[in-house]
Amino acid sequence: MNSSLIDDLLGQLQGAPASQIARQLGTDPRTAQDAIAAALPMLVGALGRNAQQPGGASDLFSALQRDHAGGGMDLGGLFGAMLGGGGNAGGMGGLGDLLGSVLGGGAPANRQMDAGGILGHIFGGAQPRAEAGLGQATGLGSAQAGQLLKVLAPIVMAFLARRVTAGNLDAGGLGSALGQEQARVQNQGGLGGGLLGAVLDQDGDGKVDLTDLLRMGGSLLGGRR
Numbered sequence: 001m002n003s004s005l006i007d008d009l010l011g012q013l014q015g016a017p018a019s020q021i022a023r024q025l026g027t028d029p030r031t032a033q034d035a036i037a038a039a040l041p042m043l044v045g046a047l048g049r050n051a052q053q054p055g056g057a058s059d060l061f062s063a064l065q066r067d068h069a070g071g072g073m074d075l076g077g078l079f080g081a082m083l084g085g086g087g088n089a090g091g092m093g094g095l096g097d098l099l100g101s102v103l104g105g106g107a108p109a110n111r112q113m114d115a116g117g118i119l120g121h122i123f124g125g126a127q128p129r130a131e132a133g134l135g136q137a138t139g140l141g142s143a144q145a146g147q148l149l150k151v152l153a154p155i156v157m158a159f160l161a162r163r164v165t166a167g168n169l170d171a172g173g174l175g176s177a178l179g180q181e182q183a184r185v186q187n188q189g190g191l192g193g194g195l196l197g198a199v200l201d202q203d204g205d206g207k208v209d210l211t212d213l214l215r216m217g218g219s220l221l222g223g224r225r
Helices: 005-013 016-025 027-053 056-067 074-082 098-103 115-138 142-169 169-187 191-202 210-220
Strands: none
Touching: 005 027, 005 142, 005 169, 016 027, 016 142, 016 191, 027 056, 027 115, 027 142, 027 169, 027 191, 056 142, 056 169, 115 142, 115 191, 142 169, 169 191
C-alpha cells in the first residue's frame, strides 16, 4: 500500500463513474465528484481509526477475507452492481448494476453488498453525524449524502481487500497502512480532513465545528449549496 488508497479510488471514480453516481443521486457530476472527494477520506480515515483500536485491525482483516475477497464479486463487478444500469457501462468494465440493489430497498444479496451494515461498523453511532456533515458541507443534504456513503462503502471495502491481497498484508500490515491513510487525511486537512475530525470528535468538545465545515465546503464548492 505504498500509494494512497484514497487517491487510487478517486482516480477510478472520476469521469463516467461519477456521472453514473450523480444520476443515481439526482445531482450534477461536478457536485457528485466533489462529494466523493470529501466522502472517501472520511470513510478510509474512520477505518484507520477503527484499525488502531484493540482488536480492530484483526477484526477488519477477518471481515475483508470473509466477505470481500476470494469468491466474492471482483471490483469491476462490484462497480457494476453498485451503479445500476446493466451491462452497458460506457466501456467501464461492467460499471452498471449495484447502486440499484443497495438503494432500491431490497435486502443485500450478501455481506459484501450490505452497505448499511458496513457503514454501521465503520462509523457506529457517529453515522448520522457523518451523513449530516457530508450533506451540509457539500450541498447534497443528509439523505443524498447517506445514499452516497452506501454506494462508496462496499467499493472501499472491496478495493481494500484487493490491496491487502496484492500487498500480501497481514492484520498488522493492514492496521499500519490504514493508520498512515488516517494520518495523511488529517495532515492534509481540507474538507475531507475536517469531516473526519468531526466524525471522530466523539466527546463533542467542539474541536471541529459544523460552521467550519460549512465554510470549508463553501470555499471548495464555490459557495454552491
